[in-house]
Amino acid sequence: MSKRAVEEDYETSRKNGPSANHSSEDAVDADMGEFEDAWDDEVESEEEEYMEADGADEEEHGQEDIIPEEQQEVWLPGGEIKENENLVVDQSAYEMLHNIQVRWPFLSIDVIPDEFGEERRSWPHRMYLVGGSQAEKTKDNEITVMKLSQLYKTQHDDDDSDASDDSDIEEDPLLEFRSLPVEGSCNRVCAAKPSTNESLIASFHETGKVHIWNVAPQLRSMEQVGMLIPPGANDPVYTVNNHSTEGYALDWSPFESMLLSGDNKGEIYLTKRDASGHWVTDNKPFQGHASSVEDIQWSPTERTVFASCSSDGTFRIWDIRNKNHTPALTVNAHPGVDINVLSWNTKVPYLLATGADDGMWCVWDLRQLKQSTSAATPVASFKWHKAPITSIEWHPNEESVIAVAGADDQVSMWDLSVELDVEEQQVRTSEGMGALPPQLMFVHMGQQHIKELHWHRQIPGVVISTAQSGINVYKSISF
Structure with a gap:
């Protein structure tokens, strides 16, 4: 099933509403504030409060659904959910957990880098996000720039910190x-x-169409009370019209203003600024994939190199200096299976991760790969997710940590440096966790039809994931 097919399922679910028998829907179940009128973007800053996810809404489920602590059990993904049993979130597993209910679901989101500082660890947190809507009517769609602030640490019943005792803290x-x-x-x-x-x-x-926007005026208006957005600032500064079909692959260069976009026809276009500062898109696309380009990413260290993956089961390495616009390396990574996503390790740049339609995700050592039509061998592979992988991303600061999202409504977080000896594995087995991969550190659930996740590069350990049911912002105690 290609990424497009996944989107079609997502669209059907969005129109019909959440599935009534979805087993994990109570994991993050709270009434959240919706966006206000989206067309009020040129007036004074709008603020809207929303509630912290609490896992069990008493008003909706009633007191009879609140399970006494002594009757609660730890549920492992893949386990059986019996009649009259519900999944509820374990707040003690999170340092922070918030939910944003949006008017239209976002198939894609991203974190906007900010000037609030690096390695931010003090509470509360604040951040900028951007999302693109999937509205029922094409004319109702929008790109939404968001500022989240006062993101406080989750308060636990046994939390005796100063912050939890201070009633004056908002x-x-x-x-x-x-x-x-x-x-x-x-x-x-x-x-x-x-x-x-x-x-x-x-x-x-x-x-x-691929639009380029400069959202600096929108960001400034949320920092300066009463500041109006100049006329025309809500319009794209440039539009790429070269694609003959829609696509899903998009990435900015980490070094300069260069943008790659890949479509369902298998074509990749490069857009950059010319000597006069004007945007220009190359007329000749990069070609080589036999099917749709599903994801694309620039190398974190080589200014002219990028990787792409496709529903043809391959990922390819390219160099924009190649005037023939053909790949330098083709890897038959998931033969016969769509590769939906990829991620380049920023700390160990010879490691690349891919996620496929069969739920398999793999790690590749680019130093060991050669041009070949036969199936390549990854240095690590995992078959934890029971549905297509929809997003994958290495931790920006921890070289062995990676987060993976699947259409099985799970976000799994892994530390590939973990290795257990025989005695440790025996202990895990005795505790009923023998079937869990030792590298699996954390599983986040409660969202329906998860589409994309990102680590926040400036707030260590914080993850943002978007789904049909809204956006979650969270930090596990494991990271």
Whole structure:
């Protein structure tokens, strides 16, 4: 099943509403504030409070559904859920857990780099996000820039910290947003590294158009009370019209203002600025994939190199200096299976991870790979997820840590450096965890039809994931 097929299932589910028999829907079950009128983006800053996810809404489920602590059991993914049993979130497993209920689901989100500092560890947190909507009517779609603030640490019953005892602390998170109207549902949105007076966003739509936006005015308006957005600032600064079909692959260069976009026809286009500062898209695409380009990413260390993956079961390495626009390396990574996503390790740049339609995700050592039509061998592979992998991303600061999302409504977090000796494995088995991979550190559930996840590069351990049921912002105690 290709990424497009996954989106079609997602669209059907969105229109019909969440499945009534979805086993994990109570894991993050709280009434959240919705976005206000999206067209009020040129007036004074709008703020909206939303509740912290609590796992069991007493008003909706009633007191009879609250299970006494002595009757609660730890449930392992894949385990049986008996009649009259519900999954509830274990708040003690999170340092932070918040839920954003949006008006239209976001198939894609990204974290906008900010100037609030690196390695932020003090509470509360704040961040910028951007999402692209999947509205029922094409004219109702929008690119939404969000500011989340007052993201406090989750308060546990046994928390005796100073913060939990201070009744004067405002613990309700705040959401501010600005919306940019756009024609067509958004398949992918991607934020560039900010530069002076610019904060660039790219979005790929079902219309086949790729828009580039400068959202610096929107960001400034959320920082300066009463500041109005200038006329025309909600319009794209450039549009790529070269694609003859829609696509899902999009990535900004980490080094300069260069954008790659790949479509369902298997074509990849490069957009960059010319000597005069104007945006220009190459007329000749990069070609080589036999089917749709599902994901794309620039090398974290080589300015001219990028990787792409496809529903043809391969991932390919390219160099934009090749005037023939053909791949330098083709790896038959998942023969006969769509590769939906890939991620390049920023700390160990010869490691690349891929996620496929059969639920398998693999890690590849690029130093060991050669041009071949036969199946390649990964250095690690895992078959934990029971449905297509929809997102994968290495931790920005921990070289062995990776997060993976699947259409089975799980976000799994792994530490590949973990190895158990025989005695440790025997202990795990005796505790009923023998079937769990020792590298599996944490599983986040409660969202329906998870589509994309990202680590926040400036707030260690924080993950943002988007799904049909909304956006979750969380930090596990494991990271």
